[in-house]
Amino acid sequence: MPDVDFRPVQVMIVDKDSNTRRLLRGILSRVGIDKITDFPNTTDVPAALLASPPDLLFIDADAAEPEGLRFVQNLRHAQQPHNPFLCIIAMTWQPTQPLMMRFTASGADDLMVKPFSAKQVQDRLTNLIDGRKGFVVTADYIGPDRRRQPREGIQIPLFNVPNSLRLKVTGLFDKARINDAVADALEAINVQKVVRGGFQLAFLADFAAPGASAGGDKMAADHLLRIGPVLDDLMRRLRPDSDLRPTLETYATTIRATLEAFKAAPDKPAGGMPALLAAAIGIAAATSRRSNIGVVEQEVRGAVTSYRNRLAEIAQAKAAPAAAAAPAGAPAEKEVEARG
Structure with missing residues (x-):
């Protein structure tokens, strides 16, 4: 030092x-x-x-x-x-x-x-x-x-x-210089938060879409409801004069309408999920300044697939000790169901 x-x-x-x-x-x-x-x-x-x-x-x-x-x-x-x-x-x-x-x-x-x-x-x-x-x-x-x-x-x-x-x-x-440095760092972080928030919106929407559309999927519902706070934070951090604001406001209106409808009837299948997913992907593409929405969609889908695989591995790891503790000769649960 x-x-x-x-x-x-x-x-x-x-x-x-x-x-x-x-x-x-x-x-x-x-x-x-x-x-x-x-x-x-x-x-x-x-x-x-x-x-x-x-x-x-x-x-x-x-x-x-x-x-x-x-x-x-x-x-x-x-x-x-x-x-x-x-x-x-x-x-x-x-x-x-x-x-x-x-x-x-x-x-x-x-x-x-x-x-x-x-x-x-x-x-x-x-x-x-x-x-x-x-x-x-x-x-x-x-x-x-x-x-x-x-x-x-x-x-x-x-x-x-x-x-x-x-x-x-x-x-x-120097007080003036540190204040300027804080302001500059906040601006840089806000830009990155908007980009990361856009991708997170698309990730949550893609993960939630199948289960929320079918209804009765608690994990899907939880991920769907996380979209609201992420969207609010993204819009709060977006500069008022940003050229992205009109486009993002349009997408945000679609997302919020779908979320409000789901909150009103959380036990029923969520309607409007294709429109919500398309709007979320659109936000991800716009905030990352990329015009090829198909590429963005592939990246989101890849991240969701990896996440689902990790969840499956965790569930399998938790199930392994229970399977090992089962009495010798006891049929597996799926075998019992098949015989029933």
Whole structure:
């Protein structure tokens, strides 16, 4: 790490445990950080983020439902007025698999397991200053790149987002320049979010279409209902003066009409699915600036096929232990049905 001065750094701590807040304050003060605010929950945090924007946020990942990680995810997806790129370290007593999955999806930079030492905190600071990962953007994720290896055939760009923590400790911080950098990063991420959102719309529609048209398919219904929030986010992020807006508004009207009809009678087969699917594919093609809708449709269909195959593999893996535990000589379920 280069020569650093932690005195200009502002830190926020959100944790229900007063001992954790006190411990962190002591550790941070020993490295020279004294601009620290702390809260027992996230209730007052949005106002505090505006009044005194922090460079680093420590947040409890064990809060109910989980309040802390959901707050992080919402913060990363915010367009204004907060800086969604501040460094974030989540904290937990028990890194269970469900919690790790929520942490991974939240967009936080790092995770510390309690009780932690001063060295662990200092190591996290060093990583964020010297080796913070670039951000990736998908339809439902904004945050540091956690991929060990990028998926074959899928090109997701990396974004070097503003890091006010590094700028302050190295004496390079300028408020006007950081505000411009945040605005530029938000614009680039919005463009990518619109592209990824368009593909996600088409993916959800293609996956849901067969089951929703037939009716009675809960998984298809769940995927169909996810289209609404993705569409709303896409349209919210689209610039008001975008040349795509008239076309996308037309497609969006078709999609929303089909969704509203389905919500009114969720137990019945969904009508209008061909029109919804065509509109979703149209949005995917328009947002990716490609005129060949057939190629876009093939890409979507390929992604859906891969997803269905993964679901089948998961179901098969879950069924294997039950089959192995069946009494010796007992006929398989399909054999019983055939004989019945």
